[in-house]
Amino acid sequence: MTDFIDAFRTALGLIVTLDPDLVEILVLSIKVSLSAVVIASLLGFAIGGALAVYRFPGRGAVSAVLSALMGLPPVVAGLVVYLLLSNVGPLGVLQLLYTPTAMIIAQVVLVTPIIGALTRQACQDLLEEYDEQLRSLGASSSAIVATLLWDGRYRLITAVLAGFGRAIAEVGAVMIVGGNIDHVTRTMTTAIALETSKGNIALALALGIVLLTIALAVNASLIWVQRLANRLAYA
């Protein structure tokens, strides 16, 4: 129980004093996960929208694989990216291993299926409503995708938030491809793992509280944007 009380006290102290080490890893965590989510969103919207609208052989299988990949263990994503970026791997020449870029790539691999699968579902639901109407207007498939993405934008925000939640919370992938190097690739989650293994349970828990607070702030601001947009749209 004392660990919990200590944790809240430590968390408060870290936030109030803006501990420079904390700020550094926090900024890196957010930078990496937001970059990954932006890239994964663009990929996921395109893939999900296309899967909902275009008809091609094997479409069902692709959708199933995409959904299954939502459960891809971060460690596996990390290992795959490690093998690609390692000096003996095909992309070793880029020298990206143990850099934040490697962490972004690993998180894109993790997050794209989540955003893609949720986008596909959102577009498919809308398509059932609109299909005839759109087709009767003679809209091309690509125009339909664009319309569905636009009309489904609020649902897509949820998809993006789900992706962000996954990215900011995962530790397995960034640990392997980033290496948890102090001042270079240490993020909130790898720092939490490290402090836990040092036996600094209260500090680890405090970092967790800070991370949750940040996640809450990101979610709240996106929901606020969504509401604002809604109000403007119907004003």
Place this chain on the structure above:
Amino acid sequence: MKFHRRVLFGLGAAFLLASLASTGFAAEDDFIIVQSTTSTQNSGLFDYILPKFTEKTGIDVRVVAVGTGQALKNGRNGDGDVVLVHSKPDEEKFVAEGWGVKRHDVMYNDFVIVGPASDPAGIAGLKDADRALAKIAEAEAPFASRGDDSGTHKAERDLWGQAGVDPTKGSGDWYLETGSGMGATLNTAVGKHAYTLADRGTWLSFANKDDFEVLVEGDPKLFNQYGVILVNPEKHPRVKAEKGQAFVGWLTSGEGQKAIASYKIDGQQLFFPNARPGT
């Protein structure tokens, strides 16, 4: 057509962002990567000595802390310039196979067997580490093993061998293989009231000891030697041989050795330098 353009635009923007991110992050090149072990990182040694080296040479040292087995594997892949680990036979094999240039002794400390104060197997004060393990096995008292092919895990397996016990028969019952780092395994041991073998450095700096104590220590079999090796640039041309060698040289120099010796927690020295100058 309009949509295709948008997709293209999106992908282009994504690529731009990724490249921006990479250039923004990885601008300088004045660093080396050291593949090392969780025991050295968790003990806080690196945080203490590395700034001294960086201050002197301007070379930043980036430490990736994994188990000895994985550190050597990563070194083999060329994903590091220097390895600093603790499993001499594996290190010698690493050099013999040409992956490393030369192995240097750096420092040593020792392993200790820690456990709950209640000491259910009655091993406290034994001078013989393998006898202590045999007693633990006999009592089937819980024992947390690293189980991760790390240097500490290899040392532990050697001790079981000398005790003539195959603990994996009790795996999942009283023998708990955590498959994680030293600190995580200590956390498990404390949680399960299990004995475990730990390096003294990590043990001393570990903050979640509860009622755990060092029960067995001082057996010469518990000696724990650390070695440092420059990854062979002939195998991996991207290895920063000059900077890596500067680090190896500094660690084994009088200055580096003094830095190692002066790292203390609560007045206790954690690592004892024993590099042989000129080797």
